[in-house]
Amino acid sequence: MNSTFYEHKHKSEPEQNMEVRVVAALIRDKNGDVLLTQRDPGRTQSPTFEFPGGKVEEDEDDETALLRELKEELNVLVQVKKPAVFQTENRLGGRKVKLLIYRCVLKDGSAPIAKDVKGFEWVPTTKILEKKIPEASMAFVRELHQGRVSELDESADDGDFEKEVPAAKVLRFIDVSKFVSTEKK
Numbered sequence: 001m002n003s004t005f006y007e008h009k010h011k012s013e014p015e016q017n018m019e020v021r022v023v024a025a026l027i028r029d030k031n032g033d034v035l036l037t038q039r040d041p042g043r044t045q046s047p048t049f050e051f052p053g054g055k056v057e058e059d060e061d062d063e064t065a066l067l068r069e070l071k072e073e074l075n076v077l078v079q080v081k082k083p084a085v086f087q088t089e090n091r092l093g094g095r096k097v098k099l100l101i102y103r104c105v106l107k108d109g110s111a112p113i114a115k116d117v118k119g120f121e122w123v124p125t126t127k128i129l130e131k132k133i134p135e136a137s138m139a140f141v142r143e144l145h146q147g148r149v150s151e152l153d154e155s156a157d158d159g160d161f162e163k164e165v166p167a168a169k170v171l172r173f174i175d176v177s178k179f180v181s182t183e184k185k
Helices: 062-074 125-130 135-145
Strands: 019-027 034-038 053-055 078-080 086-092 095-106 119-123 173-175
Touching: 019 034, 019 062, 019 078, 034 062, 034 125, 053 062, 062 078, 062 095, 086 135, 095 135, 119 125, 125 135
Parallel strands: 019 095, 086 173
Antiparallel strands: 019 053, 034 119, 078 095, 086 095
């Protein structure tokens, strides 16, 4: 299930006050282009493009959820790099939504196939602002476009990812609530 954003419907008070944790993948090809998926018609905020991923279920950690979502949406296997390269929180429809984006590397022989999405594209970071992307992800998209997300060899398997980049480059906390309108249209 692709769930970067959630549509506000009439929910009970406890459900409206819950926190929703969403994980997404930053996957690059050998040229440095970024993998974006397009939402199926009829889904909330369709036909936007977004980083593949979705909601973390109750019994999952971030990595397990991301592996499941990427298998469901694109039939790919990845290695998830930690820590997250981006995190943001905002309120949508009374819910607190926490979005975390992790670098992921496609495992050998794994190639995307659109399964639970309308399609996907490999997009150069210089052209990423041309895509219609949900507002909650736009702060990260701007960081990518401006070159603030470090260009590392993402295929490295040494496990010392945190040591390769200063902490300020690895994780940015940006409040996007001022950019997101929660008014119904």
